[in-house]
Amino acid sequence: MNRMFVSRRALLGALSCAIFAPTIARAMSRLRIGILKFGTVNWELESLKHNGFDRLHNIEVEPAYFAGEDATNIAMLAGEIDMIVSDWLWVSRLRSERENLALIPYSTAVGAIMVRQDSPILSISDLKDRKIGVAGGPLDKSWLLIQALAQRDFNLDLAAANEVVYGAPPLLSEKARQGEFDAVLNFWHFCARLEASGFRRLVSANDAAIALGARGPVSSLGYVVRDEWARENETLLRNFMAASAQTKSLLATSNEEWVRLAPVVKAEGEELHALRDRYREGIPMRPVADDAADAAHLYEVLAQIGGEKLVGKAPHMAPGTYWSGLFE
Numbered sequence: 361m362n363r364m365f366v367s368r369r370a371l372l373g374a375l376s377c378a379i380f381a382p383t384i385a386r387a388m389s390r391l392r393i394g395i396l397k398f399g400t401v402n403w404e405l406e407s408l409k410h411n412g413f414d415r416l417h418n419i420e421v422e423p424a425y426f427a428g429e430d431a432t433n434i435a436m437l438a439g440e441i442d443m444i445v446s447d448w449l450w451v452s453r454l455r456s457e458r459e460n461l462a463l464i465p466y467s468t469a470v471g472a473i474m475v476r477q478d479s480p481i482l483s484i485s486d487l488k489d490r491k492i493g494v495a496g497g498p499l500d501k502s503w504l505l506i507q508a509l510a511q512r513d514f515n516l517d518l519a520a521a522n523e524v525v526y527g528a529p530p531l532l533s534e535k536a537r538q539g540e541f542d543a544v545l546n547f548w549h550f551c552a553r554l555e556a557s558g559f560r561r562l563v564s565a566n567d568a569a570i571a572l573g574a575r576g577p578v579s580s581l582g583y584v585v586r587d588e589w590a591r592e593n594e595t596l597l598r599n600f601m602a603a604s605a606q607t608k609s610l611l612a613t614s615n616e617e618w619v620r621l622a623p624v625v626k627a628e629g630e631e632l633h634a635l636r637d638r639y640r641e642g643i644p645m646r647p648v649a650d651d652a653a654d655a656a657h658l659y660e661v662l663a664q665i666g667g668e669k670l671v672g673k674a675p676h677m678a679p680g681t682y683w684s685g686l687f688e
Contacts, residue, residue, distance in 0.1 A: 388420045389596040393583075394432040394441040397425040400549050400639070401445050401466075406624050407617060408607040416606075417599035436461075436584065442593070443600075446584045448655045448681050449501055449662065453671055455678035460587040462683035464601065465579035465651055469548040469642025471495065471502040472564035474536065474555075481543060484563055485514045490542035491523045493532040495550070498524075499670045501580075501662055502565035503545055508665050509568040552638040556631040572661050574654040576646050582682075590683060597685070608643050611636075652682040 395401045405423055408414055414421045424441050426432045432444045437459065451463045473492075475481045481490070487510070494503050498519070510516040518524075525532075525541070529550045536544040537557060546554070551561070566577050583604075590597055610617055618636045622628050627635055644651065659677040662670060 388415070388418055389593070389599070390420045390422055391443060391596060391600055392422045392424055392441045393443040393445075394424045394426055394435050395445060396429065396432065397427060399445070403621055403625055403639070404604065404607050404611070407611060407621060408603055410620075411607070411610065411617075413603040413606045414600075417603045419596060419599050419603065421600070421603075442585065442589060444584050445581050447501070447581055448579070448677070449659065449671070451582075451584055452659060452678045452681045453674065455681055456672055456674035460680070461584050462587055462590060463579075463582035463584050463681060464597075464683050464686060465644040465648065466582045466604075467639075467642040468566065468577035468579050468644055469638060470565035470569075470577075470580045471500075471545055471547045472551045472567075473506060473543050473545045473562040474551055474559040475543045475562050477558050477560050479542070479560075481562060484510045484518075485516060487518060487543060487562075488516055488521045491525065491540070492518070493525050493527060493536060493541040493544035493546070495527065495529040495532050495544075495546045497526050499666055500545075501658075501666075501670075502568075504662050504665050504670070505565050505568040505572065505658070506545065506563060508661055509563070509571050511665075512572070548638055548642065549635060552634040553627070553631055555638075556627075556629075556634040569654070569658055573657050575650060576654065577642075577644075578654045578658060579644050579651050585683070587680070587684075590685060594685065612640050612643055648682060648686045655681070 395405065405421060409421060424435070426435065433446065435441050436444045445466055448463050451461045454461050481487060494500065496503060507518045510518045529547050532544050532546055533550045533554060535541055536554065543562060569578055585597065618632060622632055625632060625635055656677040663675055
């Protein structure tokens with residue numbers, strides 16, 4: 361009799377799944393997010409989906425892969441996707457040009473100027489008359505912040521006093537390993553990989569930001585959405601934020617999850633540990649209001665050194681750059 365009861369219960373359960381599964385699938389809210397094919401956001405989204413945090417919050421995250429940042433920006437502005445990852449500087453500039461985008465902090469991880477462990481370069485002042493590789497181009501905000509700090513504290517114009525080579529992050533890292541540069545400024549994950557291969561940090565963009573008046577690490581990147589989309593899909597957006605927070609919590613505490621992610625991260629051993637630790641340092645921990653206030657201050661610093669080429673005609677960060685729903 362017990363076996364008959366178990367079998368009947370199992371059959372009813374199977375039938376329930378067959379009847380209600382399509383309804384559940386239809387009830388799932390889809391979020392289309394544009395990301396770089398080999399970007400670090402992939403790590404978080406892979407962990408989010410693998411651990412079912414999206415399903416737990418009744419959402420279906422649908423990544424759309426792009427080859428470059430410009431392509432994701434264009435797709436976002438064309439309405440082909442719901443969300444991308446970008447920085448507050450870009451969001452503010454677009455808002456000042458009447459594109460109502462808004463940002464939700466994602467990471468405070470930023471680049472740094474890296475030198476070899478045995479390099480004689482011990483401070484920013486030692487960078488004069490050196491060959492420096494710089495990722496992101498002459499208007500990269502990390503480069504501009506470090507330039508502003510060098511100008512203020514050492515009366516040193518890094519762009520004018522050095523041979524500066526701009527290039528793609530992987531190429532710059534490889535040339536740094538080969539000894540072609542005295543120092544290299546690269547994105548955070550390339551810096552972490554360099555740390556694991558015998559380099560040290562001279563100064564990070566966060567160091568420069570705090571020295572220039574920020575009260576703590578500022579989110580360099582955020583999830584970006586349109587205001588009107590956020591209003592129409594607020595439950596979906598908040599559910600995604602909850603799933604993202606759960607994922608960050610897992611990645612902040614579970615070394616095993618990083619071992620599982622190793623093939624996605626394409627690292628192992630000390631390199632994987634360096635990437636894990638720097639990712640964890642970049643998880644936003646401050647109140648959003650503090651983050652936004654510091655971003656507004658840094659915007660003005662960057663506007664002074666980068667000018668209209670960087671920020672357009674707006675001398676101040678546009679109101680609403682950080683999504684208004686974060687302050688409720």
